[in-house]
Amino acid sequence: MVINSNSSATPASLRKTHRGMILSRIQSEPGISRAELARMCGFSEMAATRIVRELLTANIIEESNAKGKAAKKHIGRPKTGLRIRKDGLFAVGITVSAYHSEVSICDADGRLCASDRLENVSLDSVSEAAQFYAKALRDLIVSSGVNVDLIVGVGVALSAITAPERGEIVASEYFGWANDQGQFCREIQQIIHLPVEIENISNALAIAEMRFGAARDVADFTLIHVATFVGAGIVSGHRLVRGDTNVSGRLGHFRSDERPLICTCGRRDCLNLSAAGFGILSRMGQLDHLTFDTSKLTFYADSLLAALEDETAADLVAEAGAQLAPALDCIGNLLRPTMIVLSGYLGANKDYYRSVKTTLATQFDHNPKTSFRLVRGTISSVEAAALLALHSLCYSDRLDYDRFARVAEQSQGETYG
Numbered sequence: 510m511v512i513n514s515n516s517s518a519t520p521a522s523l524r525k526t527h528r529g530m531i532l533s534r535i536q537s538e539p540g541i542s543r544a545e546l547a548r549m550c551g552f553s554e555m556a557a558t559r560i561v562r563e564l565l566t567a568n569i570i571e572e573s574n575a576k577g578k579a580a581k582k583h584i585g586r587p588k589t590g591l592r593i594r595k596d597g598l599f600a601v602g603i604t605v606s607a608y609h610s611e612v613s614i615c616d617a618d619g620r621l622c623a624s625d626r627l628e629n630v631s632l633d634s635v636s637e638a639a640q641f642y643a644k645a646l647r648d649l650i651v652s653s654g655v656n657v658d659l660i661v662g663v664g665v666a667l668s669a670i671t672a673p674e675r676g677e678i679v680a681s682e683y684f685g686w687a688n689d690q691g692q693f694c695r696e697i698q699q700i701i702h703l704p705v706e707i708e709n710i711s712n713a714l715a716i717a718e719m720r721f722g723a724a725r726d727v728a729d730f731t732l733i734h735v736a737t738f739v740g741a742g743i744v745s746g747h748r749l750v751r752g753d754t755n756v757s758g759r760l761g762h763f764r765s766d767e768r769p770l771i772c773t774c775g776r777r778d779c780l781n782l783s784a785a786g787f788g789i790l791s792r793m794g795q796l797d798h799l800t801f802d803t804s805k806l807t808f809y810a811d812s813l814l815a816a817l818e819d820e821t822a823a824d825l826v827a828e829a830g831a832q833l834a835p836a837l838d839c840i841g842n843l844l845r846p847t848m849i850v851l852s853g854y855l856g857a858n859k860d861y862y863r864s865v866k867t868t869l870a871t872q873f874d875h876n877p878k879t880s881f882r883l884v885r886g887t888i889s890s891v892e893a894a895a896l897l898a899l900h901s902l903c904y905s906d907r908l909d910y911d912r913f914a915r916v917a918e919q920s921q922g923e924t925y926g
């Protein structure tokens with residue numbers, strides 16, 4: 510039995526925890542009053558008011574008045590509430606996938622402010638790739654005019670198994686990287702000089718959808734990322750289920766119909782081959798090989814994007830969606846999520862989504878009123894990287910409050926001094 514003793518909690522760490530709770534609540538309920546905040550977080554009104562005063566002083570939140578848009582949207586709320594200052598804090602992101610090789614910036618409310626798509630990135634070496642992304646990100650920060658002192662940190666979302674608590678890439682069958690021992694994150698930190706948070710794309714998308722998107726405030730859900738292959742991010746009680754050695758969510762290796770193709774694991778009956786892009790491209794006659802080839806990732810991505818624009822491929826897309834349905838039925842029975850979010854270029858495609866939904870209803874008696882709701886994701890993997898940084902380094906006990914309070918104090922000194 511694990512006994513959760515609170516012996517390590519100091520007044521300073523408690524204060525950080527409470528600040529993270531208050532800030533999260535203001536973000537999810539713009540216009541909220543101090544009294545409501547105190548009630549919802551379980552604090553005394555005095556304690557809530559003190560933290561609110563700190564956050565106002567550091568320019569992280571602001572008061573919204575009745576004339577403001579935020580107040581109008583929330584009829585029945587008190588006239589003066591609190592909301593996140595859009596230009597208060599920012600987060601930046603790096604997305605490393607065959608579909609998106611991009612750097613991005615978003616504001617504290619999760620709105621994408623700027624992004625840049627990178628061409629011809631060499632992924633042969635971990636350190637060269639990291640330096641390339643970091644320099645592109647530094648250029649984007651400069652050209653966007655965002656004050657680097659207001660950036661909470663860097664989120665990295667990539668197609669790899671990661672160990673986020675150690676900031677490591679464990680393995681990427683996709684890029685052929687293994688055990689980088691934190692090198693990717695270290696290289697970025699040496700160029701950007703900000704904290705770096707790393708996650709695989711499915712988990713980063715799950716976090717982003719939970720805080721800012723389709724699964725906002727949903728405690729139990731599973732996000733399925735479908736593009737060339739299939740992956741999943743599982744959230745239970747608002748927390749990611751990582752599994753032993755961080756490899757949960759390998760939905761792509763669930764058993765399915767046998768295909769002539771060969772998966773990265775060597776099998777012919779993986780869901781990766783029947784329910785995702787690789788199988789669709791093969792059935793369209795676009796592949797001259799049967800074994801998944803990591804040197805052709807960009808080709809797979811470009812071809813799948815073109816296929817999704819091609820009406821003649823709609824039947825194959827629908828067929829792939831039907832193949833995913835049995836796996837979702839299993840997830841529904843095993844985890845009982847409130848919601849399953851279909852994400853990624855293929856997952857969020859309307860023909861694919863419709864086919865999954867219809868197959869669930871007709872073959873598995875799926876009823877969204879008594880089981881999970883099936884929805885399409887609303888967040889792209891480019892946004893997810895920066896949103897991951899916001900989630901981890903702004904709306905949590907890891908917010909570096911003292912740093913931002915100092916910046917606010919200095920800027921006030923410049924204005925009035």
Ligand SMILES: [Zn+2]
Nearest residue numbers: 762772774779
């Ligand atoms: Zn497999």
